[in-house]
Amino acid sequence: MGALAVLFREAGNEVSGSDVAFDPPIGPALRAAGVRCLMGFDAGHLEPRPDLVVVGNAIRRGNVEDEAALRLGIERTSMSSALRQRFLAKRRPLVVAGTHGKTTTSAMCAWVLLRAGLEPGWFIGGVPKGLAAPAAIGSPRIKPDRGRSPFVVEGDEYDAVHWHKQPKFLDYVGIGADDVVIVTSIEQDHIDIYPDAAAYEGAFRGLLRSVPPAGLIVCDAHDARIRALVREEAHARVAWFALERDDTGDVTPAWLGAPAAFTHDGAQTFDLFAGGVACGRFSLRVPGRHNVRNAIGAVAACAEGFGVRVDDARSYLASFEGVRRRQDLLGEPGGVRVYDDFAHHPTAVEETLRALRARHPTGALWVAFEPRSATACRAFHQEAYARAFDAADHVLLAPLGRTNVPEGERLDLTRLAREVGPAASAMTGIDAIVARIAHDARAGDTVVLLSNGAFGGIHEKLAAELGRSGDRPKSGE
Numbered sequence: 074m075g076a077l078a079v080l081f082r083e084a085g086n087e088v089s090g091s092d093v094a095f096d097p098p099i100g101p102a103l104r105a106a107g108v109r110c111l112m113g114f115d116a117g118h119l120e121p122r123p124d125l126v127v128v129g130n131a132i133r134r135g136n137v138e139d140e141a142a143l144r145l146g147i148e149r150t151s152m153s154s155a156l157r158q159r160f161l162a163k164r165r166p167l168v169v170a171g172t173h174g175k176t177t178t179s180a181m182c183a184w185v186l187l188r189a190g191l192e193p194g195w196f197i198g199g200v201p202k203g204l205a206a207p208a209a210i211g212s213p214r215i216k217p218d219r220g221r222s223p224f225v226v227e228g229d230e231y232d233a234v235h236w237h238k239q240p241k242f243l244d245y246v247g248i249g250a251d252d253v254v255i256v257t258s259i260e261q262d263h264i265d266i267y268p269d270a271a272a273y274e275g276a277f278r279g280l281l282r283s284v285p286p287a288g289l290i291v292c293d294a295h296d297a298r299i300r301a302l303v304r305e306e307a308h309a310r311v312a313w314f315a316l317e318r319d320d321t322g323d324v325t326p327a328w329l330g331a332p333a334a335f336t337h338d339g340a341q342t343f344d345l346f347a348g349g350v351a352c353g354r355f356s357l358r359v360p361g362r363h364n365v366r367n368a369i370g371a372v373a374a375c376a377e378g379f380g381v382r383v384d385d386a387r388s389y390l391a392s393f394e395g396v397r398r399r400q401d402l403l404g405e406p407g408g409v410r411v412y413d414d415f416a417h418h419p420t421a422v423e424e425t426l427r428a429l430r431a432r433h434p435t436g437a438l439w440v441a442f443e444p445r446s447a448t449a450c451r452a453f454h455q456e457a458y459a460r461a462f463d464a465a466d467h468v469l470l471a472p473l474g475r476t477n478v479p480e481g482e483r484l485d486l487t488r489l490a491r492e493v494g495p496a497a498s499a500m501t502g503i504d505a506i507v508a509r510i511a512h513d514a515r516a517g518d519t520v521v522l523l524s525n526g527a528f529g530g531i532h533e534k535l536a537a538e539l540g541r542s543g544d545r546p547k548s549g550e
Contacts (some may be wrong), residue, residue: 074129075099076196076208077152078108080160083210091118091138094411096527098200098397102207114140123147127155128234129374151234153244156196156226159228161248163213164194165221168245170228171257171293173421174367178257178357179227180204180396181371181539186223186387189381194224201401202394221249228254228383230276240276243283252288253378254280254309255370259298260420265447274302281306291374293366294326295319303532312377314369316362329372330355332365339432340391341365345372345383359395363429375538399519400425403532408516408537408547413532417449417525419457426464429521436517437466441506441531443524444484445474447518451482458484467513468497469506474526503529511538 074090079102084092089109103110111118119126126142126149142149150158150537156427167186169179172503176199184203185197194211199209228242246252259277267273281302284290284311288309292299295315300322303311314328315321333342333354341360345352357364368390375381395401398415405411410433416425422442430438440462444450450473462468470486500506510520522531 074127074150075103075108076129078103079206079208079509080156080196080210082106082108083206083208084159089118089123090466091115094527099207100165100379102200104486106206108152114138119145119147119208123140125150125155127152130232130234132235140255144455149299151237151241151244153233153241157244157248160194160196161224161245162228163221163316164211164224165251165253166245166248167193167223167225167253167255167378168228168242168280169225169255169257170230170242170277171255172230172260172262173418173424174257174363174370175227175229176396176415177399178255178371179225181368181390181393182255182375183225184372184393185375185381185389186225186379188392189375189385191379191381192222194222196224197396198227198229199399200397202397202451203392211269212263225255228280230280231263231275238266240279242276242280244285245347246280246288247285248289250285252284252309253291253374254284255291255374256280256299256303257293257367257370258296258307258420259302260418262418262448264451264453274298278306282308284309289374289378291370291377293370294324297322300324303338312373314366314373316366316369316508328369330365330369330437332362335360335432341428341432343368343436345369345387347373348377349381353387355387356391358391358393359400360432361400361424363424363428377400400428404448404536406536407514409514409539410512410519411532411535412519412521416523417444417446419454419461422458422461422523423463425521425523429519430464433447433519434521437515438464439467439469439510439514439520440465441469441471441510441520441522441528443471443474443526443528444486445524445526445528447475447478449503449525450475450478450484452484455484455489458489462493462497466496468493469509470497470499471506471528472500472502472522473526503534507534507538511541514539519546 091111135367180201230240232238261273273504294313313326315326317331329346331344342355400411486499490499
């Protein structure tokens with residue numbers, strides 16, 4: 074919704090938005106774009122009368138502003154429908170879908186296409202560091218030598234709006250004959266609307282079926298679910314990618330990456346092969362094998378879908394700065410590295426911690442984790458979370474970020490701490506976490522704060538406490 078507000082502003086519209094909070098990083102980005110941020114929900118926010126009300130998927134029937142717009146006869150639409158009708162028309166979409174990696178891969182694609190001079194638009198559910206805004210219109214011109222200009226869209230599988238319960242990403246495909254879609258991974262999530270794996274996979278079946286025969290689907294071959302669904306549903310050409318030594322079943326990936334060592338400045342490197350031909354060594358500022366996968370998918374889509382030279386893509390990715398709240402280094406107060414990350418699904422937690430451990434092999438790795446999403450607060454991933462923290466030395470579990478989950482369905486934090494091991498503790502609150510880290514962390518340690526919300530302002534509190542304590546003993550002393 075924030076990215077859409079930025080697009081409407083760029084198009085010259087007056088835009089306001091209502092929400093219960095405008096947390097960083099999107100809140101400051103909205104205000105910087107000139108969006109009026111209105112706290113809470115009130116029918117008075119519809120004065121003066123707007124031409125259009127876009128209703129987000131977090132809004133339920135009975136919301137006072139939604140009901141007022143309906144009663145007053147103001148045009149209402151969903152986020153995904155507004156994006157399709159007002160910004161994707163006459164453009165060539167590059168839709169990035171999947172359970173994990175959507176935001177970073179979308180930002181990589183937008184960065185590569187922008188640097189390649191293709192004047193892309195983009196719509197990303199995060200704040201990319203190297204781009205001017207989370208969304209941009211780009212050039213709508215149709216070029217004789219290239220056709221319709223690209224528009225990168227982060228394609229979310231969550232439902233569109235309360236009166237239109239289909240996945241949002243279905244609104245982003247079928248616009249032209251040659252859509253490009255990346256599918257990074259398929260692992261059940263959003264159990265509040267997809268109660269089982271079949272329902273979740275059904276959303277991706279619909280996406281794959283909707284890509285026209287002249288389109289392109291770029292998929293991670295190491296994901297067995299993707300291989301099966303593509304085989305059953307896809308009509309478009311498929312470009313497979315993978316990492317060296319992946320089990321890819323009966324698929325031979327055309328794009329293959331071989332992760333290499335970190336450089337002296339902390340860059341993640343990998344060698345890329347396309348059709349068995351070496352394309353050279355790539356360098357990424359964002360660490361981790363999962364980001365190597367993201368990068369290979371982005372290169373394959375930009376090269377095969379839009380004609381970007383692989384050598385050029387290598388140069389562009391080397392300067393890609395990443396996305397805020399994805400392994401985002403906030404600072405080093407007291408000599409302790411503090412990272413912020415959005416990870417909340419157990420797979421994302423595990424990959425993030427492995428990446429940071431590989432990037433910082435010395436010193437203790439501290440993790441403070443807030444289960445906050447509708448899925449994370451439930452016991453659905455109880456066993457998976459017990460394995461997700463293996464790379465960490467200290468694990469501090471914050472109270473559940475939601476209080477409306479029935480007691481019998483909640484993630485059991487006491488049990489989780491016991492199963493993670495003696496390094497884990499179920500904490501009483503944010504202040505207790507800050508006090509523990511501030512007391513015990515040493516210079517050279519790394520702290521990562523994991524939450525898909527504001528985490529009670531822990532970022533500022535922890536930085537202040539670590540900075541206040543002055544010089545710390547080095548890790549191991």
